[in-house]
Amino acid sequence: MKRTLLATALGVALIVSGCGTGAGGTTGTDVGEEDGWKTIKTISGREIIAELKQTVKESPEREKLAAEQVDSEDYKGGLFGDPSPELAEDMAVQAIEGPIALEALGKVYGENGFSEEGVIFFENQRNGAEQSGIWFGVKNPDERLNELLAELQPKVDVGEILAAPIYIFRSAHTEKELNDIQDEVAVALKGMHAKRGSYSLSVDVKSGEIELNHDFLKAEQQKELEEKFPDYTFHFEQDGRLVAEPGDSSIIHPENTFTDIPVNDGGFILSVEAGRIFVAGGNESAIYYSFEEAEKLKVGQRVKVEASGMIMESYPGQGTAKYVEILPDYKPVGAELSESQAFVKAMEKFTAESSGEMDFMVVKEVSFDEKEVKWIFTLDEDRKVEIEDK
Template identity: 55%
Template sequence: MRNMIFMAGITIALLLGGCGTEGTDRATDTSSVKQDSWRVIKTVGGRDIIAELKQSVEESSQRDLIAQEQLTSTDYTEGYFGNPSKELEEDMAVQAIEGPVAINAVEEVYGADGGLDKEGVLFFENQQDGAAQSGIWIGLKDPDSRLQQVLDILQQKVDAGEILAEPIYIFRSPHTQHELYVQQDKVAKAVDELFDGRGSYSVSVDTISGEISIGHDFLKTEQQQKLEKQFPDYALNFNQEGSMVAEPGQSSVIKPKKFGTETPVEEGGFVLETSNGSFLVAGGTEGAVSYSFPEADQLTVGQRVKVEATGALAESYPAQGTAKFVEILPDYRPAGAMLSESQVVEKAIQENANDFIVIEKVSYEPVRSVWTLILNDERVLEIEDR
């Protein structure tokens, strides 16, 4: 199954930090500002800063009040974003205060719905993720007078004590979001030409670094090298996701060395149904999933299996996906028992044909010669060992 995920690189992090730079003034007459007047002021985090806001007021009581409110939220107190810390406090404050104001200013000047995409990028960085400095970053490839309009809007907010100047960074970006999207699409098309229907892949671009990540489970070394030669100016990062798909002619069914065992097996889920090219598994340590699998005819109802999927699972119940490998686990048959675990599970499925049962645990009671099956809804089924 092909799994193409083109992740928009303009990802806004949940936690965004705020510490920063010293501000300087610029003229407010936008007509006098030309593209080549935006010179590099300094470098922060390896990026060329071309404009700054001035922290014109000493107290920002309105901003402080909102920042304190973040510390009483359950997201902070219950550690949803991580352990409470000074860094996390700053991250959450910038997310709630400077972030929305800066985004609104950019959209007012450049237009909403991706108006900045052809001019530059916008992203957040936070200390919780390891950034040396936190804040919201506005990057422009070829800045013009519109940047001054953004600065004027934001400076008014700083002067009013609504936001701080420090967490807002304005820099010269080497690329625009639109350019990154184009690069991403070109790489995705090239990967798709190498895709033969076995396995899956995803292509995403990082707005901050411009790196294009290719997640896959089928690209061989020579194919990766071919892509690198095809796109010498792109930063490609290959991530193998799980095992590589089986080679042509190689089975994707992993059989046990011994099909039977007297030791209870705890791993895997139970095959509840098989059909031409698909099977349904649920219970045990596996979720309820209907898998597409060309070798489903090699599986039998009741077997305990472990499944390695390829690509994403469709959110339904049962979920739907594609199996890359299916490992058949040894069939548990206690000493002295007439039936094996797989036979018991098959029998339980047959006896409950009108009911979708999910078996969480199977155990055998030798004194009564009875198998006990515990379902996920806490029901208990008993099957006589005969």
């Protein structure tokens, strides 16, 4: 599996607090906030309320570790993207400042103490950030923030880490608040999809905005969510077509049942059972689909499936069909059988001759030999199943 740099948002929130001065670090006590932590400056639109001091000009230990990142096969081989100074610094921050800063947080606040106080995330230049860094967002800072500075500043002083990539800012929210609102929105959504459709829901740890990808929400339902959660901004993204209305069919029939022109789209239905179809071959992956109208379909039909939600990465895969489009059944001029009828016969022959190495027939290509008057189904590894047209 391809590795990636650490995700922009970490699955932890931050319990950081503090006021006063701290172990050589700079605290924002000069300008005025009620809690005593003032804004020192603004970076990337965020109010910095405390920072470490870069007390040494050279950091040989840090430079050595950073050089090891550039010499790594991950960097040279382009595992995270084309080699560049920006990528080199992203990797260095995540390998050096990141682990040390997280360890210090755990020491000061405890492993599970972050979520009620703030958020924490990385930003990478390779993803468009102005700087590589690890960001600690604190909603209600208190004296513990000085303890964090006291843990980290000595490591800057001896050249183990740099001060610049560690950012401490005032956050408008905590991770617990984001998790709670995500759960509340999920509950509201359950009453809206009427057992049809799917969604993915997340809350941006930086902005607190709600990202909602769906295939069932109407405009009035989106407005209802926005009115129910007025303190949050929603970003709705529709995934393909909306699911069919209750009572409407999710099967799309062709204008003409038959065609004398070969059809190359879609895949074949290999099995039909209550609430489920199995589709494989052609240009469709081998997938078992849950589908309420499964029993209205037939084995051998060539179909195109629009899925709702994720497909499980097993083999065959597993998912839910939102729409099943039946394609015209190819029947050459003068042929006795149509493609779907010949396919059923080919499946029967394949099953009878199968050695057990393959459990199902995956058709790559179908052709009709007019001279021999037979159907030819080409499978994986160019194996062929031939069926007389009768």
